[in-house]
Amino acid sequence: MLGAQRKDHLREILRRDGRVVAKDVAADLGVSEDSIRRDLRELADAGEMVRVYGGALPIPPADRPIDQRALLATESKERVARRAVELITPASTIVLDAGTTTLAMTRMLPPGADLTVITPSPAIALAVAEHSDARVVIIGGELARFSMVASGPLAMEAVQHLHADAFFLGATGIDPVRGLTTGNLDDAVTKRAIAARCAHTYVLGSEEKIGATSRYPVLELEAVAGLVVDPVDPNPVISELAERVAVLR
Amino acid sequence: MLGAQRKDHLREILRRDGRVVAKDVAADLGVSEDSIRRDLRELADAGEMVRVYGGALPIPPADRPIDQRALLATESKERVARRAVELITPASTIVLDAGTTTLAMTRMLPPGADLTVITPSPAIALAVAEHSDARVVIIGGELARFSMVASGPLAMEAVQHLHADAFFLGATGIDPVRGLTTGNLDDAVTKRAIAARCAHTYVLGSEEKIGATSRYPVLELEAVAGLVVDPVDPNPVISELAERVAVLR
DNA sequence: GTTAACCGTGCAAGAACGTGCAACTTCGTG
DNA sequence: CACGAAGTTGCACGTTCTTGCACGGTTAAC
Numbered sequence: 440m441l442g443a444q445r446k447d448h449l450r451e452i453l454r455r456d457g458r459v460v461a462k463d464v465a466a467d468l469g470v471s472e473d474s475i476r477r478d479l480r481e482l483a484d485a486g487e488m489v490r491v492y493g494g495a496l497p498i499p500p501a502d503r504p505i506d507q508r509a510l511l512a513t514e515s516k517e518r519v520a521r522r523a524v525e526l527i528t529p530a531s532t533i534v535l536d537a538g539t540t541t542l543a544m545t546r547m548l549p550p551g552a553d554l555t556v557i558t559p560s561p562a563i564a565l566a567v568a569e570h571s572d573a574r575v576v577i578i579g580g581e582l583a584r585f586s587m588v589a590s591g592p593l594a595m596e597a598v599q600h601l602h603a604d605a606f607f608l609g610a611t612g613i614d615p616v617r618g619l620t621t622g623n624l625d626d627a628v629t630k631r632a633i634a635a636r637c638a639h640t641y642v643l644g645s646e647e648k649i650g651a652t653s654r655y656p657v658l659e660l661e662a663v664a665g666l667v668v669d670p671v672d673p674n675p676v677i678s679e680l681a682e683r684v685a686v687l688r
Numbered sequence: 689m690l691g692a693q694r695k696d697h698l699r700e701i702l703r704r705d706g707r708v709v710a711k712d713v714a715a716d717l718g719v720s721e722d723s724i725r726r727d728l729r730e731l732a733d734a735g736e737m738v739r740v741y742g743g744a745l746p747i748p749p750a751d752r753p754i755d756q757r758a759l760l761a762t763e764s765k766e767r768v769a770r771r772a773v774e775l776i777t778p779a780s781t782i783v784l785d786a787g788t789t790t791l792a793m794t795r796m797l798p799p800g801a802d803l804t805v806i807t808p809s810p811a812i813a814l815a816v817a818e819h820s821d822a823r824v825v826i827i828g829g830e831l832a833r834f835s836m837v838a839s840g841p842l843a844m845e846a847v848q849h850l851h852a853d854a855f856f857l858g859a860t861g862i863d864p865v866r867g868l869t870t871g872n873l874d875d876a877v878t879k880r881a882i883a884a885r886c887a888h889t890y891v892l893g894s895e896e897k898i899g900a901t902s903r904y905p906v907l908e909l910e911a912v913a914g915l916v917v918d919p920v921d922p923n924p925v926i927s928e929l930a931e932r933v934a935v936l937r
Numbered sequence: 938g939t940t941a942a943c944c945g946t947g948c949a950a951g952a953a954c955g956t957g958c959a960a961c962t963t964c965g966t967g
Numbered sequence: 968c969a970c971g972a973a974g975t976t977g978c979a980c981g982t983t984c985t986t987g988c989a990c991g992g993t994t995a996a997c
Contacts, residue, residue, distance in 0.1 A: 441707055442985070443740035461943085471987050476944075492943065492994065561810030561826060568831055577810060577838055579828025579846045582817055589826055597828045597846070691975070710953080720977050725954075741953065741984065 440468060446478050453488055453497060455547055457521050460494040513539075515646040515669045520544040522687060523607055523643055523667045529553060531604040534633055535563050537588045538609035540643040546570045557603055559589040559629060576601075583625050590625040598632045606637035608663070612652040613644050615679040618660050620653040627655040639664035641687070650676040660684040689717060695727050702737055702746060709743040762788075764895040764918045769793040771936060772856055772892055772916045778802060780853040783882055784812050786837045787858035789892040795819045806852055808838040808878060825850075832874050839874040847881045855886035857912070861901040862893050864928040867909050869902040876904040888913035890936070899925040909933040 440448075445468065453459050461479060465472040483490040489498055500514050520543035527533055530553040535541045537560035545566040548554060554573035558564050564577045578601070580594025589597075608630055612620035619642060621627050634640045640663045649672065660666070660683040668677055670688045677686060689697075694717065702708050710728060714721040732739040738747055769792035776782055779802040784790045786809035794815040797803060803822035807813050813826045827850070829843025838846075857879055861869035868891060870876050883889045889912045898921065909915070909932040917926055919937045926935060 441709065441740055441742045441745065443742075443745055444707060447745075472943085473945095473987060474985080477986085480945090561813045564810045564831060565814075565836065568833065568836060575831040576842065577826065577828050577831060579826050579838070579843075582813060582824040582826060584817065587814065587817060589828070593825065593846075597842075721953080722955095722978080723976060726976090729955095 440470075442474075442478075445470070445474070446482060449475070449478055449482060449495075450487065453495065455549060457517070457547070458494060458496050459488070462493070464494075513645065515672065516540045517543050518669045518671065519643050519645045519667055521547060522670065523641060524548065526605065526641060526665070526667070526687070527552070527554065528604070531555075532557065532602070534558065534601075534603045534606040534637055535567070536560070536607060536609040536630065536633075536643075537563060537586055538643070540609055540645055541607055542566055544607065548573060555603075557601055559594060559633070560587060561589075562587060583623060585623045586626050588626060588629065590629040594629055595632055598629070598636060601633075601636050603637045604639065605664075606634055606640045608634065608640055608642050608657070610642055610653075610657055611648060613642060613648045613666065613680065614650055614652045615660070615676065615683065617652040617656070619657040619663070621655055621657050622653045624655050627657045630657050634658060634662065642666045642684075644668045646672045646674065649674045649680070689719070691723075691727070694719070694723070695731060698724070698727055698731060698744075699736065702744065707743060707745050708737070711742075713743075762894065764921065765789045765892075766792050767918045767920065768892050768894045768916050770796060771919065772890060773797065775854065775890060775914070775916070775936070776801070776803065777853070780804075781806065781851070783807065783850075783852045783855040783886055784816070785809070785856060785858040785879065785882075785892075786812060786835055787892070789858055789894055790856055791815055793856065797822060804852075806850055808843060808882070809836060810838075811836060832872065834872045835875050837875060837878065839878040843878055844881055847878070847885060850882075850885050852886045853888065854913075855883055855889045857883065857889055857891050857906070859891055859902075859906055860897060862891060862897045862915065862929065863899055863901045864909070864925060864932065866901040866905065868906040868912070870904055870906050871902045873904050876906045879906050883907060883911065891915045891933075893917045895921045895923065898923045898929070 449459055461472050461475045465475045479490055479495045482488050483495060488495040516539055520540050524544055524547045532555040535544060535556055535558045541563055545563060548571035550572050556567045556573045557576045559578040564575050567573055568575050578589050578594055578597045580589035580597060581591040583590045610619040610621050642663050644666050646669050663684055665685045665687045666680060668686055668688045680686060698708055710721050710724045714724045728739055728744045731737050732744060737744040765788055769789050773793055773796045781804040784805055784807045790812055794812060797820035799821050805816045805822045806825045808827040813824050816822055817824050827838050827843055827846045829838035829846060830840040832839045859868040860871050891912050893915050895918050912933055914934045914936045915929060917935055917937045929935060
């Protein structure tokens with residue numbers, strides 16, 4: 440393996456796993472830890488990651504140059520996305536909703552996992568196609584301007600014919616009393632229809648969603664298989680939610 | 689082996705393996721590493737790959753000028769797009785194919801024209817939603833990696849239910865003898881199916897397409913309502929094409 | 938506070954590199 | 968065909984880069 444290739448490999452591991460463990464990579468690649476450490480140091484000097492004891496981590500969004508920050512999810516969303524990706528089983532079919540958290544998930548999809556990703560969002564479809572080797576199926580229909588998601592009768596019909604193992608749903612409000620809510624009626628209908636066609640529905644709950652409510656109800660909390668939350672979110676509402684739904688953190 | 693052949697071989701290896709190791713190639717070909725290094729240096733100077741210690745690697749996507757080329761249509765494409773937009777009648781339903789020329793069209797769509805735009809391309813769908821006030825309908829299906837267009841059986845079924853006034857078709861080859869051709873079989877099938885559901889099909893013929901041919905036939909020239917070409921394109925093939933199809937310039 | 942893992946630095950061996958040069962081939966010209 | 972110019976190729980040489988190891992300092996964990 441070329442030295443330059445090794446750096447690409449480290450970048451790839453960081454993108455996928457969210458961290459690099461120097462010892463593991465050295466063993467995997469059959470090179471000394473010294474070389475890996477040298478690479479990590481150079482990558483850190485180049486501002487591509489931050490060096491920590493034992494390996495390296497992504498640059499915290501707060502420290503990132505502003506032009507990137509707008510595109511990338513917040514730290515909380517990235518943690519939620521990472522936890523959610525762990526729920527994906529190889530050779531399965533999953534549905535990814537629109538949203539910044541699911542967008543973050545597209546960058547973490549494991550390569551070679553033989554996945555099929557179905558999505559009503561053109562942006563998610565393009566992101567999956569770019570960042571992973573999964574089959575991509577886009578749900579057709581009229582694009583709702585509000586959310587840039589295929590919805591309306593055409594989408595509803597397309598949804599009736601799909602079947603998937605897992606649905607990663609984004610809701611703008613996740614509240615112990617009001618349940619899952621979103622800001623657009625069409626979206627709510629579409630999300631509900633998709634959930635009905637998937638074996639398991641997981642809700643992505645980054646910190647700003649917990650305890651919030653929006654106008655249109657999507658699903659009862661009891662109807663979902665799990666609520667994925669930020670592992671470091673101290674919000675007490677999460678324990679309230681845990682009484683009605685399995686919380687994964 | 690000729691020097692030029694050797695360079696082709698290096699290109700091929702890079703394409704196949706994603707890297708070139710100077711030592712290995714030298715041993716394989718029975719030439720000195722010096723020659724390989726010289727070749728690699730020239731190829732790198734020509735911008736075809738990046739030289740690294742021990743060999744060469746592909747140009748990282750971020751540095752690729754293709755990205756800019758994909759975003760910004762050539763002047764010829766812009767002129768073709770402008771001419772094509774003139775064919776759109778208010779309150780009509782049109783289908784936009786994938787491609788840089790249609791992407792240029794999305795920026796020129798007249799506001800307030802009460803248009804409905806149907807497209808099998810997620811990228812076009814997003815661009816239309818961003819740049820115009822048209823209703824956007826996306827055709828669902830499996831995304832073909834080659835062209836990032838919905839195709840396959842799901843797309844075919846969705847196409848059967850649509851109806852539009854005009855289809856703006858992109859073909860990679862437009863030839864007086866071979867007709868309209870494209871580089872991917874799935875694409876050809878999808879384009880043909882869409883054309884069958886539209887009252888008028890217009891082909892977008894920016895300069896590099898005229899007289900070119902690709903592998904898979906899409907349609908006969910007689911099957912389209914018009915061929916939109918660059919007003920300032922002096923290519924004599926255009927007059928040949930005019931004998932079989934209405935040329936709009 | 939002890940211990941083990943991890944780190945940075947210095948160092949030496951080896952690999953890869955660039956340059957200059959001579960032998961050879963190719964090509965054009967007389 | 969003879970000749971020279973131009974280009975290509977392989978080799979020699981000194982230089983630079985990379986890598987793994989040794990050693991002593993630092994950090995985290997128990």
